[in-house]
Amino acid sequence: MEENNITSQGEVNQTPESLLRVSPKMKESLLSSMNWIQFFVILCCFAVVILAIIAIVMLAMSSFFPVAEAEMSPLIMLGMGLLYLIIGVVYVYPIVKGFKLIDHTRKALRAGTNSDFEASADDLHSIMKYCGWLTIISFVLYIIFMIAIVVIAAMSPSFLS
DSSP: OOOOEEOTTSOEEOOGGGSOOOOHHHHHHHHHHHHHHHHHHHHHHHHHHHHHHHHHHHHHHHHHSOTTTOSSOHHHHHHHHHHHHHHHHHTHHHHHHHHHHHHHHHHHHHHOOHHHHHHHHHHHHHHHHHHHHHHHHHHHHHHHHHHHHHHHHHHSHHHHO
16 A cells, blocks of 8 residues: 655655556546537537627617617616626636636647646636636525515515505
8 A cells, every 4th residue: 555745835745656547448538528518618609609699689779779669678678788798708718718628638638748637627627616606606696686676576565555
């Protein structure tokens, strides 16, 4: 049984026998995963483009329709257009990092270099950290919106009758 020595900087001194080895099965699984991640990232690209088109159309419609003729208030359309645009922008970072993750992982598996493998691990960490913060922010915003809706509904005169 071999032990790794930990230095004062927190680094692990590893012997050649204890270094991480990537088996053919691991390579196969990682490459298959990268294909599915690439599929997902490409779908996300289409979604961002569709969100951007919808946002631009809504922003344009909000400025062309007079208030009296529109079934939906131009301010609501403006707000929805801006919201769609913001959502599209928010998804650009994980898409870019996803493509980098795919590239670094494939390079690491082809060349077997630690630098590419470290870069792919860093890309994965960045994506997961971003998604984690995005999830926390989304939950906080949902709670705030739900409280605001309940307060507005409770203050409405028609709510009490």
